[in-house]
């Protein structure tokens with residue numbers, strides 16, 4: 001899941017300072033699951049914005065709405081009645097949703113209400129951890145199912161480095177050394193020989209520009 | 223001050239349930255429970271690696287199946303329809319039960335350190351050794367030493383008293399050496415009087431005891447509080463009886479984990495909670511009886527068995543009727559995020575998949591009517607605002623806040639609203655300044671309610687919760703504490719005073735404290751002035 005964190009109210013208030021009527025737009029996808037951009041959070045932020053502006057003697061009208069997913073235009077359509085009526089939108093979806101919303105509703109200004117953090121697992125209520133960096137060329141088969149790109153502080157493909165101590169990472173002692181975890185897991189799997197296997201440098205194909213995935217066999221007629 | 227809400231008519235559901243009850247633990251306590259329950263419905267008793275003292279009592283009884291060498295390793299489902307996984311000779315099996323009774327007996331352990339390191343022997347017996355031994359004590363001098371071990375429980379007192387009375391009948395010379403005679407339980411006072419009348423000697427000691435032993439006698443040396451300090455009394459007996467400490471069954475933590483029930487002080491089953499009946503767990507349909515939740519004596523155990531028999535009796539017919547008061551989920555808003563499932567203190571929520579559920583997952587959380595205790599914690603946690611608790615829907619709560627006075631107090635109905643009623647009688651003048659909004663648990667107080675109260679015109683808001691560790695729903699008041707913090711931060715983030723939000727922990731009878739906290743909140747907001755974030759048009 002995509003994990004996001006709420007932006008500070010101060011930042012958001014600055015973004016909406018010029019406006020008198022805005023929409024706070026939530027998403028029922030990842031950001032609801034990570035407790036940062038669902039209907040509840042939309043309500044809390046809207047209330048904060050209203051109260052802050054009252055205090056300044058500069059009232060603002062804040063509409064609230066949450067749709068299924070902001071990364072699909074069919075769901076974005078549902079904002080149209082309210083969007084037509086406001087001067088700006090604050091989106092609480094991830095960076096994807098925010099951009100897509102801005103694209104669909106141009107020229108209404110769309111602002112981010114969250115800082116999109118990482119792709120992670122929800123370990124418990126209120127706890128998330130990064131597990132994948134969408135590198136585009138997965139090596140989990142060689143690393144016992146533990147991602148060295150996301151979970152090693154240096155994204156080493158052939159670790160560990162000399163800074164691994166008692167299972168902890170030299171960059172931050174509270175972080176588990178991913179390569180130590182990989183070693184333990186491979187040992188448990190009886191695949192320690194994979195530790196010796198050299199993993200060649202990855203093709204970070206960002207040099208071809210932003211990534212795009214088109215599955216020709218699935219696309220509808222052009 | 224207190225607005226009563228119109229409650230909607232209650233709808234009842236009739237559910238199919240399994241009548242059979244599982245008793246975990248095959249000691250005398252588990253066996254006694256099984257015998258009682260089997261009068262109404264079938265029972266399976268498993269030993270779960272514990273003692274088998276009760277086996278002879280239940281073997282061959284109709285309606286009782288005994289399964290030795292079996293351990294519970296998993297639990298699914300809800301009351302009336304539990305699916306229990308067992309490990310039996312290295313193999314998994316599964317079976318359905320309506321309810322589960324935990325009877326893993328506590329174990330007594332003699333702690334020599336409590337008795338100046340004297341070891342047990344022929345003349346010095348632990349209380350449980352004494353009970354098991356069938357000696358002839360006529361004309362023998364027997365002394366019970368109370369107050370050294372097992373200090374806080376009443377069961378050694380009860381046992382020693384009943385044993386002393388019985389010994390008297392066999393013409394023994396019996397003394398009870400005590401530090402602080404505990405008789406504050408049913409029948410104990412009478413037993414104490416009876417023992418006195420029968421001629422048991424009650425002797426009070428102070429400070430440390432010395433125990434000395436020879437082959438023919440055992441001696442306790444102690445200070446008498448009524449004599450000069452330097453003088454020590456020597457009491458020579460044929461037999462000394464020393465109570466042990468009771469410790470939780472070693473399988474307690476593991477079983478608690480499997481059943482997802484809470485443990486409490488000293489690692490026994492059941493959390494320390496004034497709202498709980500002795501047999502209750504944090505989950506409906508799972509009960510604790512006997513010493514698994516702490517040392518217990520005969521009369522108490524009988525009462526517990528009676529209660530549990532009545533509780534599980536609801537399922538005896540294979541059908542049960544239950545009020546549909548559990549929260550309802552709007553599938554369109556449910557992101558299946560699992561937050562409610564993880565936060566419910568009573569394990570009452572499941573995620574169900576059904577094509578008729580109107581969201582992209584065709585799945586949603588569902589609350590089980592038999593397992594749910596209607597605290598509303600889940601509804602306050604849901605990030606999608608998908609959960610509504612009957613009679614306490616968001617709309618119903620917010621509707622009460624159309625024109626709030628100076629202070630809005632969201633109050634738990636187990637403590638806060640009761641304290642508020644009392645408070646109102648003591649100081650009716652405060653009435654005009656506050657509005658009390660009842661909620662079933664402080665964990666139901668949504669952060670949104672707090673902001674809305676301020677937005678709509680209150681100058682300060684209070685969360686009135688039960689005393690720490692006394693939440694009827696285990697952790698609602700802890701969540702309330704966290705929400706207070708969250709809302710304070712949200713206010714401070716927009717340059718407003720976080721102090722306008724506070725939490726007070728009260729008990730139902732603390733009317734004065736309630737008024738005290740209202741007065742201090744009033745004083746605080748008077749000093750801060752009218753809330754500048756009001757959005758009233």
Ligand code: SF4
Pocket residue numbers: 002027028029030031068069070071072093094095096097098
């Ligand atoms: S917009 Fe972002 S947060 Fe919402 S569903 Fe899509 S990816 Fe997830």
Ligand code: SF4
Pocket residue numbers: 131132133134135136137138139140147148149150
């Ligand atoms: S290697 Fe790591 S970052 Fe790359 S796809 Fe696999 S899990 Fe994701």
Ligand code: SF4
Pocket residue numbers: 551555556557558559560561562563586587603604605606607608609
């Ligand atoms: S907390 Fe709300 S959104 Fe999450 S699973 Fe429960 S009902 Fe669904």
Ligand code: SF4
Pocket residue numbers: 548549565566567568569570571589590593594595596597598599600601611
């Ligand atoms: S109301 Fe309370 S007991 Fe019922 S499902 Fe919600 S959290 Fe669980």
